[in-house]
Amino acid sequence: MATSRKVLHTGGCQCGAVRYALMAEPTRNHVCHCRMCQKAVGGPFAAFAGIKPGDFEWTRGTPAVYASSTLAIRHFCAACGTPLTFRYVERDWMNVTMGSLDDANAAAPALQFGMESRVPWLPHVGMLPGTTTEQMVPAEAMARLASLQHPDRETGLGWSPPKAG
Ligand SMILES: [Zn+2]
Ligand SMILES: [Zn+2]
Secondary structure (H helix, E strand, C coil): CCCCCCCCEEEECCCCCCEEEECCCCEEEEEECCHHHHHHHCCCCEEEEEECHHHEEEEECCCEEEECCCCEEEEECCCCCCECEEEECCCCCEEEEHHHECCCCCCCCCEEECHHHCCCCHHHHHHCCCCCHHHHCCHHHHHHCCCCCCCCCCCCCCCCCCCCC
């Protein structure tokens, strides 16, 4: 079901089973600190890029859907769990999770929602000491590290993790 319209951005889940395309530039980009978004992404807030449903298309696989309230639904990948969308069902508007876009810098938030639940430590994160992944992971382990996430690896190839200690 490839679209005939010009694709401006693409995205998908970590395993690659579910993919989508945006046919317009995202707007109304925001972070949401509400408790539902915290739970939905398993993090302190959700970051969303906004798009009209008519400018959005699923291009691979079928997402799972969860109604987090009587007003809203959230799509996610049932295979790997990646949160993909948030949408108020009665509005002609939806959001994709910024982290699921192939270009993580395709959109930047301009608004914050759900301020009543914002974690108090959030403003301090930017001031914390930081390291890169290469600095954190020993060189010996980096040499063995192979990404299993899409698109580094095609979906459905299978791999079994070694037994945990
Ligand atoms: Zn997936
Ligand atoms: Zn929210």
